[in-house]
Each structure stands twice: as C-alpha cells, then as structure tokens.
Amino acid sequence: MDFRSSHTFDECKRNEGKKSLDLVLDGLKKGSAPGMEWTGWIDYPDEKMAEDIREVTAHIETIEARDLYVLGIGGSYLGAYAAICALEKEGVHFYGNSFSARDLERGLRAYDPKKDHVVVISKSGSTRETAMAFRFFLEKAEAAGADLSKSVTAITDGKKGKLHDFAEAKKIRRFVVPEDMGGRYSVLSPVGLFPMAFAGVDLEALMKGARDAKDAVARDPKNNRAVDYALARHGLRSEGKVAEIFATYEPRLAPLGRWWQQLFGESEGKEGKGILPLTLTYSTDLHAMGQWVQEGPRNFFETVLYAERSGSDLKIPAMAMDDGLDSIEGVAVDDVNRAAFEGTRAAHEAGNVPTISFVYDAFDAYALGEFFYTMEYACAISAYFQGVNPFDQPGVEAYKKAMKERL
Numbered sequence: 001m002d003f004r005s006s007h008t009f010d011e012c013k014r015n016e017g018k019k020s021l022d023l024v025l026d027g028l029k030k031g032s033a034p035g036m037e038w039t040g041w042i043d044y045p046d047e048k049m050a051e052d053i054r055e056v057t058a059h060i061e062t063i064e065a066r067d068l069y070v071l072g073i074g075g076s077y078l079g080a081y082a083a084i085c086a087l088e089k090e091g092v093h094f095y096g097n098s099f100s101a102r103d104l105e106r107g108l109r110a111y112d113p114k115k116d117h118v119v120v121i122s123k124s125g126s127t128r129e130t131a132m133a134f135r136f137f138l139e140k141a142e143a144a145g146a147d148l149s150k151s152v153t154a155i156t157d158g159k160k161g162k163l164h165d166f167a168e169a170k171k172i173r174r175f176v177v178p179e180d181m182g183g184r185y186s187v188l189s190p191v192g193l194f195p196m197a198f199a200g201v202d203l204e205a206l207m208k209g210a211r212d213a214k215d216a217v218a219r220d221p222k223n224n225r226a227v228d229y230a231l232a233r234h235g236l237r238s239e240g241k242v243a244e245i246f247a248t249y250e251p252r253l254a255p256l257g258r259w260w261q262q263l264f265g266e267s268e269g270k271e272g273k274g275i276l277p278l279t280l281t282y283s284t285d286l287h288a289m290g291q292w293v294q295e296g297p298r299n300f301f302e303t304v305l306y307a308e309r310s311g312s313d314l315k316i317p318a319m320a321m322d323d324g325l326d327s328i329e330g331v332a333v334d335d336v337n338r339a340a341f342e343g344t345r346a347a348h349e350a351g352n353v354p355t356i357s358f359v360y361d362a363f364d365a366y367a368l369g370e371f372f373y374t375m376e377y378a379c380a381i382s383a384y385f386q387g388v389n390p391f392d393q394p395g396v397e398a399y400k401k402a403m404k405e406r407l
C-alpha cells in the first residue's frame, strides 16, 4: 500500500504535530492516555486473534445452514458488512440495524428457520434495534420448532447483559466481544470474524494484513502509515478543515466508507470537536457531489482509497458506434478507472482540496485487514490529538433517552 498526502505543512506546523505525537505516544506507552481500558485491539491481531479464528471456524463447521442472518447495529455490523461487500461474498444478510418495519418484514419473509442460521451481535446486549429484530426472528424460529442451540449464535459481553443471560438460559452458543474493545474497534474480533468466516472470507490473509499493520506501528511508532495519516489530518484540521470526504472508486467498497465513518465519527465528534467524516463513491458521486467538491466551500479535505487492480480484465469492445469511446477501444476498464482517480485527484487539488491517498495493488482480504487496523490506530491517535477520549460515545444516549420517553 502506498500513502501520499498532497499537502505540505510549514515547518512550524510540522514540529507542532510531532510534539503532539510524542505526547500521545508517551501517554499510550505509560498507560496514562484516557480510555486505556479500551485498547485491547492494539495487540489483538496475533495469538488472541488466531485463537478466535480457530474457535469461530470450528463452530461454523458444525453449522449446516444455507444463509446467515446477522442482527446487529453500529460496530456490531458495519465491519462485517463492509468486509462481505468488499470481498463480494454472498449468503449473509444484515438486519436489526434500523427501526424500519418494512425492512424487517423483508428479512423475516426470506428467513427460513429450518435452513438458515441467526447470529445476534450486541456488546451491551440491550440495543433496541437489535433486540427488536431478534425477538421477531426468534418468534419465527420457535414457531418452526427450531432447536435454538443449533440455529442461533450470540456474540456479546462475556459476563453480563440481557443477551448474555438469555443465551445462557437457552443454551445458545456464545462468543465474546472482548471486554477491552469497543464496538467500533471490534471488527477483527468474533464480531466481524463470525459473519466473515460464514461467508468464506480468507481469515488467515485478513489476520496477516492486520498483523503487518500492527507490526509496522510497533516497529517504528513515529513513522508508519497510520501515524502519517493522523498527522496529516491533524495539520489540516489546524488549518481550518472541518470535514473529510473518504472516497473509494469501487461500489463494493461503499460500505467500508460507512465503517470508517462510524470509527471516526464516534471517536472524534465530542466536546465540540472533530472532523466531520463523510463518504462518497467515485466516479458515481462525481455526477452528484463533484460540483460541490470542486467549487463549494474550501473547508474540507479528501482521503481516497484506490486499488490498482479490480480483479476484472474487461476491455472496451470495438463497435461501430458514435458514442465517443472509439479512441479507447481495447483499453482495460481498470485503466479508465485509474484515469478517473488520477484526473479527479489532480482536478480537486487544483481546486484547493488537499488530498490524502491510500493506493493498494488489489483490495483483497489481506488489504482489508491492513486497512482496518491502520484506520483504527490512526483514529485513536487523531482523537488524542484533539484531546478527546477516542473510545467513549456519551452523546449517543441522548436520542435513545428522548425516544424512550415517547414510547
């Protein structure tokens, strides 16, 4: 993976950033940084992850199911959803991530308790969207006489919570969301691993990518992609950039943008601080948001994820058509996408949008593992730069409380 930032900061800004980095790294090393009890994900992609992969895979081998229904919201589904879409796997469906009756009903219609498996994922065990969907799926499973101990799996806290207690009482197989990992940092734990394993994702490659990213951070704490990215964001923020657009060039990566958005949004957006994380898919959204990016207010920057090889070798067919494509007949569609990436970046930079690029050769399971870890680490450092705890989300309770009052 190649990293590039278009923006050059003056010496003073650079030194300021480096000083902040020293402080943050020192706080992490000494264990004095806020939220240290939530940093289990830092060392996780090693023996612990390998063990979880073994356990999850062994359990999935005992499941004879056609499809998997994942019930979860936020960090309890975005990572697995992103991975499954990015790697174009099939047979996994996601519900319990809204209060939409219509969406739920569609899932229930398709779900066959005799053929399908349900995994309910909730760290707290009390999230309403998830609990509500679970109730409906359970009702259907029980009505069909399904053996819950075989057709349902729960992933939740290891010791407490409503879901934990229910699963224990019903002898439902449980996996644990590690105590020292918050939801948005849990994609590499059983929370993400279980749906990914069911879908046939190469978990060894995923782990290798994550481990390589972890090793890069440990090997040279001040010089690695995660820190480069955090420093660039920090500098841009200090120059008045209040928003960041995360853009990909593949529709299959759009959900990855959603995962990235939750990670940065919940980690940084507090105490009146944070960079607004937005996500777009190019070139699709250049035909919708391109105008705004090129000529709207200059108060944001753009971070691009691009992969050189899509995995398809489609070439533009020769045809007697006056459609403006004659001069590129025989050209690989991948090369057209590359021209869009390079051209767009040049145009946006010329329009005073600073750009940060992550360029991968191919975006496969290995790259995904590396990306997940690099972003988690960069996000924690970024939040510390702003002086906020990266691992809490006190503000999320407000809507829940107001909603409860209305019910």
Ligand SMILES: O=P(O)(O)OC[C@H]1O[C@H](O)[C@H](O)[C@@H](O)[C@@H]1O
Residues within 6 Å of the ligand: 073, 074, 075, 076, 121, 122, 123, 124, 125, 126, 127, 130, 183, 184, 266, 393, 396
């Ligand atoms: O895993 P759960 O406890 O069900 O939480 C699911 C999600 O809901 C919450 O409200 C949080 O804001 C998220 O950080 C979390 O990922």
